[in-house]
Amino acid sequence: MSIATPKYLSQSLAMKYFFVAVVLFGAQLVMGLIAAYQFVNPEFLFNVFNFSTARMVHINALVVWMLYAMIGSAYWMLPEETGIETVGIKLGTLGFYILTLAVTIVVGVYILVQVGPGTEASIWLINEGREYLEAPRWADIGITVVVLIFVYNVFATVMKGKRTGITTVLMADLIALAGLYLAGMFYTSNITMDQFWWWWVIHLWVEATWEVFVGVLIAYGLIKVMHANRQIVEMWLWIEVTMLFGSGILGMGHHYFWIGTPEYWWEIGALFSALEPVPLVGMLVHVIYDMGKHNGKVNNGPAFSWFIVNAFGNFLGAGVWGFMHTLPQINIYTHGSQFTAGHGHLAFYGAYATILIGMMYVAIQRRNGIEEMRSTATSKWAVSLITIGVLGMTVALTLSGYVQAFVERAEYGATWDGYFIAQGATWFTQGIDWRLAMGVVTFLGFLLLVKDLLTIAKRSKALAN
Amino acid sequence: MEYLDPESFLGIFASAAAVIMFGAIYVGIFTLVKIEKVKPLYIALAYLAWGVQTYSMVMLGILVKSDPFTVKILFAAMVGYLLIPHFIYFLVHRTHERFEHI
Numbered sequence: 398m399s400i401a402t403p404k405y406l407s408q409s410l411a412m413k414y415f416f417v418a419v420v421l422f423g424a425q426l427v428m429g430l431i432a433a434y435q436f437v438n439p440e441f442l443f444n445v446f447n448f449s450t451a452r453m454v455h456i457n458a459l460v461v462w463m464l465y466a467m468i469g470s471a472y473w474m475l476p477e478e479t480g481i482e483t484v485g486i487k488l489g490t491l492g493f494y495i496l497t498l499a500v501t502i503v504v505g506v507y508i509l510v511q512v513g514p515g516t517e518a519s520i521w522l523i524n525e526g527r528e529y530l531e532a533p534r535w536a537d538i539g540i541t542v543v544v545l546i547f548v549y550n551v552f553a554t555v556m557k558g559k560r561t562g563i564t565t566v567l568m569a570d571l572i573a574l575a576g577l578y579l580a581g582m583f584y585t586s587n588i589t590m591d592q593f594w595w596w597w598v599i600h601l602w603v604e605a606t607w608e609v610f611v612g613v614l615i616a617y618g619l620i621k622v623m624h625a626n627r628q629i630v631e632m633w634l635w636i637e638v639t640m641l642f643g644s645g646i647l648g649m650g651h652h653y654f655w656i657g658t659p660e661y662w663w664e665i666g667a668l669f670s671a672l673e674p675v676p677l678v679g680m681l682v683h684v685i686y687d688m689g690k691h692n693g694k695v696n697n698g699p700a701f702s703w704f705i706v707n708a709f710g711n712f713l714g715a716g717v718w719g720f721m722h723t724l725p726q727i728n729i730y731t732h733g734s735q736f737t738a739g740h741g742h743l744a745f746y747g748a749y750a751t752i753l754i755g756m757m758y759v760a761i762q763r764r765n766g767i768e769e770m771r772s773t774a775t776s777k778w779a780v781s782l783i784t785i786g787v788l789g790m791t792v793a794l795t796l797s798g799y800v801q802a803f804v805e806r807a808e809y810g811a812t813w814d815g816y817f818i819a820q821g822a823t824w825f826t827q828g829i830d831w832r833l834a835m836g837v838v839t840f841l842g843f844l845l846l847v848k849d850l851l852t853i854a855k856r857s858k859a860l861a862n
Numbered sequence: 863m864e865y866l867d868p869e870s871f872l873g874i875f876a877s878a879a880a881v882i883m884f885g886a887i888y889v890g891i892f893t894l895v896k897i898e899k900v901k902p903l904y905i906a907l908a909y910l911a912w913g914v915q916t917y918s919m920v921m922l923g924i925l926v927k928s929d930p931f932t933v934k935i936l937f938a939a940m941v942g943y944l945l946i947p948h949f950i951y952f953l954v955h956r957t958h959e960r961f962e963h964i
Contacts, residue, residue: 632957636950663863671939674882679950681886682893686954689897712886721878726866726926799871807868 405476407483408764410490414469415757417497419847421462422750424504426840428455433833450511453524453531454504459745460529461500466753467610468547471567473760474617475551479558485550492546499539503532529599530581537582544575562631566638567613574606589657596652604673604715605645607749611711612637614752615680618704621759622697625687633683640676648673654725655732663725670723674716684708697762698772699853702780703755710747710784718743718791730806735828736798743791746783757850765854773856775849782842789835797828864927877922884915889947896951916940 432451435441439448475483483489506523513519515526524531532540548571555564581598585591616634619625650666684704695701718740722731731737762770800822809815819825866874891908894900919940923933 629954629957632953636953674885675943675946678882678886678889682889682947682950685890685893686897689894689899712882716886717879717882720882721875724878724922724926726863726928727871727874727878729863730866730871799875803868803871807866807871 405482406486407472407476407489408760410483410486410493411469411471411473411760412764413490413493414465414472415760417500418462418465418469418753419757419850421458421465421500423843423847425455425458425462426836426843428452428458430833430836430840433829433836436829437833446508447511450507453528454507456529457507457531458504463607463745463749463753466756467607469760470614470753470756471547471551471571473756474563475554477621478561478564478617479554481554481558483550484553484557485546488546489550492543495539496543499536499543503536506533507531527581527595530595534582541575541578541582544578548572548575561627562634563613563616566609566634570606570609570613574602574610577601577606592656593653593658596649600649600652601646604648605642608641608645608676608715609638611707611748611752612641612680614756615683615704615707618700618752618755618759619684619687621763622695622700622704623687623691624694624696625691630687633679633686637676637679637683640672640679644669644672644675651723651725651728654728667724671720673723674712674720677712677716681708681712696768697758697770699770699776699780699849700755700758700762702772702776703751703758706780706784707747707751707755710743710751710787712747714740714743714745714747714791718795730802731798734798734801734806735794735825736802739791739794739798742787742794746787754846758853761850761854762857765858767854767857767861769861770853770857771860773849773853775845776853779842779846779849782845783839784842786835786837786839786842789838790832793828793831793835795828797825797832800825800828866925866927870925874922874925877918877925880918881915881922884911884918885943887911888915888943892947892951896955912940912944915943 428451431442431446432448432455435448435451442451472483472489510523513523520526521534524533525537551564551571552568555568577598580594583594585594612634616630619630620627647665647669649669650662651670652666653662654666685708722728722736722740758770801819804822804825805811805815805819809818888908888911891900891904891911895902895905895908916937919936920933923936928936
């Protein structure tokens with residue numbers, strides 16, 4: 398028995414976005430492996446493809462594949478939530494091709510040209526030099542145009558079709574998500590002011606608008622995968638959104654501790670950062686609640702596995718690892734160390750990668766009209782290897798970061814000598830070695846994930862027949 | 863802001879992690895009791911977890927050399943954390959009654 402297959406162009410467009418997202422996910426992991434190996438063997442590709450470039454592409458690919466998957470998820474659920482085809486879908490499709498062409502050119506320039514002479518032309522054509530947001534200005538403008546098309550598609554569709562709590566939150570979130578990107582598109586000559594605005598994009602995207610987006614996806618996923626009651630799920634969503642925005646906006650203070658902003662940010666940052674894990678606990682409980690209410694009955698095993706990893710991964714990565722070093726008293730020792738990298742790895746994986754992969758499985762199931770899609774051995778190996786790999790990297794980086802905080806920062810007072818002594822400490826180097834090993838485990842899991850995404854629909858159909 | 867003793871780093875990381883972990887255990891068990899997945903007796907474990915969480919928070923406050931007033935604020939925050947799940951479940955149950963038992 399099968400469920401109705403999708404008939405919407407919007408969902409075909411979503412599959413295109415998911416496809417590119419997976420390609421970029423792979424690119425992110427390859428670049429991560431190169432950078433991790435360069436930590437172990439600094440001679441590797443020295444002056445050919447330096448660590449700074451590999452790291453830049455690693456992080457940018459991460460941000461962009463997640464944006465692709467988020468846009469894909471929105472295009473997927475929009476017709477199902479509103480009951481109509483997405484308005485302006487042809488424009489949306491054109492936007493997809495423009496964005497993909499732009500991303501291809503930008504990545505090509507990152508890899509082949511890498512850096513420029515630091516003139517205005519470099520900013521426009523090569524990269525802007527701002528960590529995490531290196532896209533050259535022409536691409537910045539292109540991204541803004543494509544995102545505006547996307548926002549128009551969502552708003553016009555929701556206005557015309559049925560409006561639900563999920564789509565209302567999505568609309569509010571997209572205004573913030575698109576608007577905040579503009580804060581990272583202008584320069585001031587004062588580095589403190591420049592960083593001040595730059596964090597509006599980085600922090601408010603990741604710890605406010607992206608988290609709300611995740612709340613929207615969890616709500617949609619629980620309804621589709623567990624047939625959870627919409628009213629209850631949407632009420633949870635409103636509670637989470639309130640808490641996320643309530644703590645996330647001023648939680649930005651923890652990025653303002655050491656960039657030259659006034660000291661009152663210490664108190665603001667400490668208080669609201671301490672509150673930031675509360676909505677994550679709420680999201681965890683939300684999933685436990687719905688599982689309990691529905692006795693774990695699900696129609697999509699692999700998607701559900703990823704949702705569960707999301708609930709716990711978000712809580713551990715963003716909540717536990719974040720709170721461990723978010724207070725200014727301890728952050729002064731850990732800031733910018735491998736401790737931060739450990740937190741970043743688990744938080745991005747737990748909060749975002751997991752839910753977006755889960756959405757890909759939801760789309761595959763519904764696109765192929767499969768009533769019940771069970772996890773295959775490959776699905777289970779993929780989720781297990783990737784999760785073990787990321788957790789392993791996190792623990793390894795935390796150990797290395799601990800050495801940095803203790804030796805480099807506390808004992809040697811963040812001096813140049815202290816930096817090199819810490820870099821040579823046995824626990825630090827062993828942590829870096831283990832990070833590479835666990836990165837390889839993650840990559841193997843990714844290969845299995847790709848295989849599963851490409852084959853699970855065929856297998857499920859064969860089983861049903 | 864006072865500099866910290868490097869010897870207290872491990873205690874700070876551990877107590878900060880414990881605050882969040884025991885916070886989740888508290889609301890997790892609380893949730894399971896409320897949706898009748900475990901016996902009501904287990905609510906005692908939930909409150910015990912909250913107690914450990916509060917102790918961890920106060921420890922953290924002391925280890926990072928917070929002033930006595932801030933430690934009091936932290937304790938007040940923990941009282942808030944004790945009450946929040948009750949409020950959320952009040953909302954959830956009301957919604958549940960409204961939409962699932964019509």
